[in-house]
Every structure is written in C-alpha cells, then in structure tokens.
Amino acid sequence: MTAPLVPQNTKRVLVTGGAGFIGGALVRKLLSGSDVQIFNLDKCGYASDLTSIGSDPRHELLRVDLVDADATAAAVQQADPDLVMHLAAESHVDRSIDGPGAFIESNVLGTFNLLQAVRAHWEQLPDERKAHFRFHHISTDEVFGSLGATGRFSETTPYDPRSPYSASKAASDHLVMAWHHTYGLPVVLTNCSNNYGPWQFPEKLIPVVILKAIAGEPIPLYGDGANVRDWLYVEDHVDALLLAATKGEIGSSYCVGGHGERSNREVVEAICSLLDQMKPKSKPYAELITRVTDRPGHDHRYAIDPNRITTKLGWQPLHDFSEGLTATVAWYLENLDWCQKVRARAGYDGGRIGTNK
Ligand code: NAD
Numbered sequence: 001m002t003a004p005l006v007p008q009n010t011k012r013v014l015v016t017g018g019a020g021f022i023g024g025a026l027v028r029k030l031l032s033g034s035d036v037q038i039f040n041l042d043k044c045g046y047a048s049d050l051t052s053i054g055s056d057p058r059h060e061l062l063r064v065d066l067v068d069a070d071a072t073a074a075a076v077q078q079a080d081p082d083l084v085m086h087l088a089a090e091s092h093v094d095r096s097i098d099g100p101g102a103f104i105e106s107n108v109l110g111t112f113n114l115l116q117a118v119r120a121h122w123e124q125l126p127d128e129r130k131a132h133f134r135f136h137h138i139s140t141d142e143v144f145g146s147l148g149a150t151g152r153f154s155e156t157t158p159y160d161p162r163s164p165y166s167a168s169k170a171a172s173d174h175l176v177m178a179w180h181h182t183y184g185l186p187v188v189l190t191n192c193s194n195n196y197g198p199w200q201f202p203e204k205l206i207p208v209v210i211l212k213a214i215a216g217e218p219i220p221l222y223g224d225g226a227n228v229r230d231w232l233y234v235e236d237h238v239d240a241l242l243l244a245a246t247k248g249e250i251g252s253s254y255c256v257g258g259h260g261e262r263s264n265r266e267v268v269e270a271i272c273s274l275l276d277q278m279k280p281k282s283k284p285y286a287e288l289i290t291r292v293t294d295r296p297g298h299d300h301r302y303a304i305d306p307n308r309i310t311t312k313l314g315w316q317p318l319h320d321f322s323e324g325l326t327a328t329v330a331w332y333l334e335n336l337d338w339c340q341k342v343r344a345r346a347g348y349d350g351g352r353i354g355t356n357k
Contacts, residue, residue, distance in 0.1 A: 005034045005242050006083065009132050014081035016041045016066065016114065017088030019048035021200040022138070025234045026085065026241060027053050039079035041066070042088060043106075046346035047201040051338065066110030069117070076117040082129060084118055085245055086111065087138045089172070092203055093165045094354025097296060100164035107168035108175070111137070115179045122185060135187045136245040137176040141230070141257065142166035143191060146299035153191070154305040155253050162297050173253075180251050188248035190241060193257040193304045197234035197324065198331040202339045203348060205264065206325075209271045210332045211339060211350060213285045219272070220352060223294030225265030228301040232258040233324035236317035243313045257304025258317035270322070274329045296356045 006013070013030060017023040018040035030038055037058050042048055043065040053059055062075040066088055076084075089107045090096065096103045115135075122133050144153040145160030161170040173189060180187040196206045212219045240256040248254060262270070272285035309315045319327075332339065343350065 005030065006036055006246050007132065009129075010036060010082045010246070012037045012039065012079060012081045012083075014039045014041060014076065014079040014084045016084070016086045018042055018053070019044055019050050019061070020087065020091070021047070021197075022195055022234055022237060023087040024049070024052050024199055025197065025238045026087070027059060029235070029238050029242070031056055031058060039075070039081065041072075041075050041079070045090075046348065047091070047203070049199070049201070049338075049342050052199045066113050067105050069113040072110075072113045073117040073120065076114070076121050081121070082133060083245060084114075084135045085138065085241065086114060086136065089169065090165070093142070093163050094203075094295065096163055096165035096168070097354040097356050100168075103164050103168040107165075108171045111172035111175050115175060115185070119179060119183055119185055133186060134245060134250070135176070135185055136241070136248075137173065137187060137189045138241060139173050139189060139191045140166065140169050141191050141193045141255065141302050141304055142299065143170040143173055144302075147301040147303060149301070152303040152305040153255055155255055155308055162299060177251075186250045188244050188250065189253035190244045190248075190309075191253060191255050192237050192240070193230035193232050193260070193302055195232055195234045195237050197328050198335070200234075201346070202343055202350070203353075205267065206271065206328060207332055207339065208350065209268050210275070210329055211336075213272060213275050213288055214279065214333070214336070216281075217288065218290035219268060219285075219288045220292040221264060221268055221289055222292060222298060225268065225291070226263050226300075227298055228261055228263050228303065229267075230257045230303045231260035231262055231267070231321055231324075232256065232317060233319035233327075236319055239318070240309055240315045243315050244309065247313050249312070254309040254313070255304045255306055256309055256315070257306050258319075258321075259306075260317075260321045261303050262321060267325075270325055271329060274326060278329060278333060292352065293355060295354055
C-alpha cells in the first residue's frame with residue numbers, strides 16, 4: 001500500500017499560485033491522491049490557467065493578489081489551513097529584467113503579507129492543530145547564483161542571486177526563515193531546479209522552442225547555448241514538495257534536482273530531433289536554430305546536489321530527461337489550441353523579452 005500524500009490531520013490546504021504551472025500540478029495531485037479541501041489563492045495573472053484543474057467541489061479559487069494585505073488576511077482566515085504551500089510568485093527571469101517592480105511587489109511584499117496573515121492564523125489555532133501546522137515556501141536554485149564548470153548547489157551554499165527574479169526569491173526565502181526564527185512559525189523551504197512538463201505557460205525555453213519550431217520560425221538560442229540548467233519533470237517536483245511539506249524537518253531547507261543537467265543547446269537539439277520523429281517536415285527542425293543576443297547577466301550553470309531530500313525523505317525522481325521531454329513535446333503537439341488561447345489572453349505573441357533594450 002502506498003503512503004498517504006498528506007497526514008490524516010491535514011484537512012485544509014492553502015496553495016498559493018495554484019493557477020500556475022507547478023501549483024496546478026500540485027493541486028491536481030492533491031485532488032487525485034488525497035481527500036483534502038484545497039484553497040487556491042491566486043491573482044490569476046498572465047501565466048495563470050485553471051483548465052487543467054477543472055471544477056471539483058474540493059477545490060476553491062480565492063482570487064486574491066498577495067500585494068493586498070487585507071485581502072490576503074481574509075483569504076487565509078477563510079481557508080483556515082492546516083498546511084500552506086506558497087508557490088505564488090512572478091517567475092520569469094526575462095520579465096524581471098524588463099519590469100523588476102512587479103517581482104519585488106509579488107515575491108517580497110506578497111510573501112511578507114502572507115507570512116503576517118499566516119502567523120496570525122497559526123497563533124490562534126488550538127494546540128492540537130497548531131502542533132501539526134506547517135508553512136512550506138517553494139523557491140528556486142537561482143538564489144544560489146551561478147556555477148562554473150564543476151560543483152553543485154546544496155543547502156549550505158551561500159546565497160548569491162544575480163537577477164531581479166532570483167534576488168526577489170532570495171529575499172522571500174530570508175523572510176520565511178526570519179519568521180521561523182523570530183516568531184516560531186513552523187516553516188519548511190525547498191529550492192528546486194528548472195521544471196518542465198505539460199501546462200507550462202509558453203514563454204519559457206521548452207514550450208517556446210516547440211512552438212517556434214512547429215510554426216517554422218527561427219528558434220532563438222541565447223548566446224552560445226552553453227548555459228546549463230538542471231531539468232526536472234514537474235511531477236517529480238510535486239512529489240518532492242509533498243514529502244518536504246509533510247515530512248520535512250521544521251526550519252530546514254531541501255534542494256531538489258534530478259541529475260538532469262543539459263546545456264540550452266542540448267535541450268533545443270533534443271526537442272528538434274523529437275519533432276523530426278513526431279511531426280516530420282521536409283527539413284530537419286534544427287536548421288531553424290538561430291543564435292540571438294544573450295540574456296543580460298545570464299547565469300552560466302545551475303546544478304543541484306539532492307542528497308538531503310533523497311537520504312532524509314526518500315525522494316527519487318521517477319522521470320529521466322529524455323522520457324520527460326518526449327512526454328512534454330507530445331503534450332504540446334496535442335494542445336496547440338491551449339497554447340494559442342493562453343498566449344492570446346496574456347497578450348504575448350512569443351516575441352523576445354528581457355533584452356534590457
Ligand atoms: P507560474 O508563473 O506558472 O505561476 C505562478 C502563479 O503565481 C501564477 O498563477 C500567478 O498568477 C501567481 N501569482 C504571482 N504573483 C501573485 C500575487 N501577487 N498574488 C497571487 N498570486 C500571484 O510559476 P511556476 O513556474 O508554477 O512557479 C511556481 C513557484 O515555483 C514560484 O514560486 C517559482 O519561483 C518556483 N520555482 C519555479 C521553477 C520553474 O522552473 N518553473 C523552479 C523552481 C522554483
């Protein structure tokens with residue numbers, strides 16, 4: 001028999017950012033694998049979509065912007081959670097270069113407002129509920145900065161964020177830990193590497209490359225394509241999140257990554273060769289790859305040492321990169337209408353952003 005996703009005494013879960021890519025995958029997993037009541041706090045921004053969740057009596061959307069402290073406090077009161085999983089954030093590095101203000105507001109001020117609201121909620125809980133309450137903050141490996149050719153990030157790596165996005169996430173991580181040390185709030189933190197999979201808003205590398213290739217448009221490769229990311233299939237991240245949220249040690253952080261290091265060039269070429277098999281055209285898709293000016297301050301390499309979460313919590317990724325990428329490319333090919341719909345709604349045409357020009 002498989003272990004339950006959440007302990008029996010966890011009945012009400014507040015997920016922030018559940019209308020986004022990773023939050024949506026988490027909500028779907030909680031709906032299918034547990035009987036908890038889910039409150040999904042999301043401002044429903046440009047990258048949000050609830051199609052993958054559908055309607056379910058155990059899922060309630062609380063359309064709230066975390067920047068609004070009163071609305072956030074009211075939402076936390078309404079949700080009355082046993083567990084908070086905080087994913088809401090502005091998440092695209094390129095957008096943070098063009099408009100850093102929104103990242104400071106949502107990721108820093110938003111996290112502060114949520115922490116204050118959750119702290120007030122937690123402090124008035126009866127002892128039994130208070131004892132098992134948790135606040136799980138979901139963060140990124142980008143807070144650790146950029147690696148050279150060797151080495152990997154771990155929980156003891158010093159913070160060294162270098163983009164407005166990663167700086168805002170680093171600030172939010174520090175706030176969460178401060179609320180633990182100062183007020184005793186029972187927190188757990190995870191820092192994960194790049195995610196990929198179905199339902200990702202088509203502005204990030206993998207869906208952008210798929211859509212450009214299908215449209216027969218130049219496939220942009222930033223700089224020399226040598227930047228390395230440690231790719232993790234979104235469902236494996238969700239498994240790690242649920243383990244950390246329910247079994248992680250209070251006050252600890254866990255680095256999450258699936259030994260999936262690939263250069264951007266390798267990722268783009270792998271997508272092209274999958275498309276050559278799945279949707280062949282007269283010429284190989286790789287002929288569309290076009291080098292473009294690099295992202296300003298582009299971190300060279302990210303890689304995670306997931307030893308703590310694998311040894312202490314028993315987490316293992318179940319998808320290797322080639323299997324996960326094949327499933328992802330197949331999913332996008334079958335869901336081109338969805339891509340068009342969400343891009344049109346967001347007013348995003350797939351063009352280049354984040355050049356600081
Ligand atoms: P996403 O952009 O797809 O979704 C984020 C969601 O948060 C959106 O629905 C958005 O509307 C919501 N949100 C943003 N600001 C908000 C605010 N002020 N109030 C309420 N809701 C708000 O992002 P994602 O890729 O699903 O990432 C989720 C979390 O995981 C983020 O915290 C991100 O930093 C972290 N993370 C992402 C990755 C990745 O590769 N995508 C990797 C590691 C960590």
